[in-house]
Amino acid sequence: MSRLIADVIVIGAGIIGCSTAFHLARQKNVRVIVVEKGALASGMTKRSGALIRAHYPHPVEARLALASVNFFRAWKEIVGGTCGWTPTGLVITAGENDAAELRAQVAQLQTLGADTRLLTPADLSELEPAARVDDLALAAYEPAAGFVDPALATQTLAARAKDLGVAFRTGTLVKNIRVQHNRVAGVETNAGPIDALAVVITAGPWSDRLLKPLHAPLGLRAQRAELAFFDRPAALKAGHCAFEDWTTGARFRPHTFGLTMGGLNAPDHESETNPDAFDEGIAPGFIAAVQARLAARLPALAHARYVRGHAGVYDQSADGHAILGHVPQIPGLYVAAGFSGAGLALAPAVGACLSELATEGEASTVDVRALGMDRLAMIAVPSAK
Ligand SMILES: Cc1cc2nc3c(=O)[nH]c(=O)nc-3n(C[C@H](O)[C@H](O)[C@H](O)COP(=O)(O)OP(=O)(O)OC[C@H]3O[C@@H](n4cnc5c(N)ncnc54)[C@H](O)[C@@H]3O)c2cc1C
CATH class of the missing domain: 3.50.50.60 (FAD/NAD(P)-binding domain)
Known part of the structure; x- marks a missing residue:
């Protein structure tokens, strides 16, 4: 041969x-x-989780993200077919402790050409009336964010x-x-x-x-990370923005078929995992923990029905x-x-x-x-x- x-x-x-x-x-x-x-x-x-956004703190990653968001949005012309692009917009929330960091991140992204802007809690209320805002000092909004399949x-x-x-x-x-x-x-x-x-x-x-x-x-470091999917209640049927919630530590977005998908901003499992042999299900306690964080921002999700979940592995660099x-x-x-x-x-x-x-x-x-x-x-x- x-x-x-x-x-x-x-x-x-x-x-x-x-x-x-x-x-x-x-x-x-x-x-x-x-x-x-x-x-x-x-x-x-x-x-x-396939959340697509430009909000990355590292300027080079942000440049890569900006180029990529445009690519996803123009998928049909560049690649052909579809990537399942679904626009949602992304809200990032900050409390008093991390407001300065968010302000700096938005300023940096703006200099790189990203469409992102700061919102007051009142602005966020107007954008997303279902959101609780009384614990927030500030938010950022990136309207061009979305998700893909x-x-x-x-x-x-x-x-x-x-x-x-x-x-x-x-x-x-x-x-x-x-x-x-x-x-x-x-x-x-x-x-x-x-x-x-x-x-x-x-x-x-x-x-x-x-x-x-x-x-x-x-x-x-290979670290296990989990995602849970909830049936959106009637109050949120029309959908909601994606959130990277620095205040609660959760990241969530609307998903297809009337679901909301949520996970944690950083995996809470410290131990190394084997990407060939890991528990692909949801660990006991994760569903309640993530739902509580989601409901802390969108209270209508407090009693949303859990539908399914799965785990994956992050390849974490030093x-x-x-x-x-x-x-x-x-x-x-x-x-x-x-x-x-x-x-x-x-x-x-x-x-x-x-x-x-x-x-x-x-x-x-x-x-x-x-x-x-x-x-x-x-x-x-x-x-x-
Ligand atoms: C739970 C979870 C949620 C996430 N959410 C998001 C999100 O919302 N937004 C976002 O941007 N990113 C997210 N990510 C990260 C994102 O999914 C990954 O960064 C991305 O999929 C990595 O793609 P990859 O092609 O590098 O790796 P992979 O998809 O892992 O592909 C690597 C491939 O290499 C193959 N391979 C490995 N070794 C060999 C070998 N020796 N010979 C032949 N083949 C081999 C594997 O079989 C595998 O198919 C998430 C990740 C996880 C786990």
């Missing part, structure tokens, strides 16, 4: 891998193979990439990344080797399993920000991971940047050098094979 050869191998067919493949296929005349151990979107992408978005990106010539090898595990003469040479899979000039790791919380043998770990760029000391190897609970919203622009990095050596969609792996100062010299 002849040996498989690609210009670029993408490891992982979640939203970020499929976005990368789409951009590579669309912009460059390159042979691309995506290798995925499961099915398309079978990792954290299918479990995502994460599996559908991934599948349409993959379908378009396939149309443009990308090969997908699903059900194929990358066992290791091959390094020869101190640069990447391809991958070894359970179906044989594939040679390539460049390899892009978009393997979410599994990324370190591929990087540790190269002595280049990202230091990701400083809480995405890791995006080349793997130092292994030319030809690139990575995007560490997005924690916020990678879906960045995926279109991250894919564009990875495509540029892999083919041109630097990203032009957004200057992502500040998100590079070298900031983590964790890299040891890889052993040459």
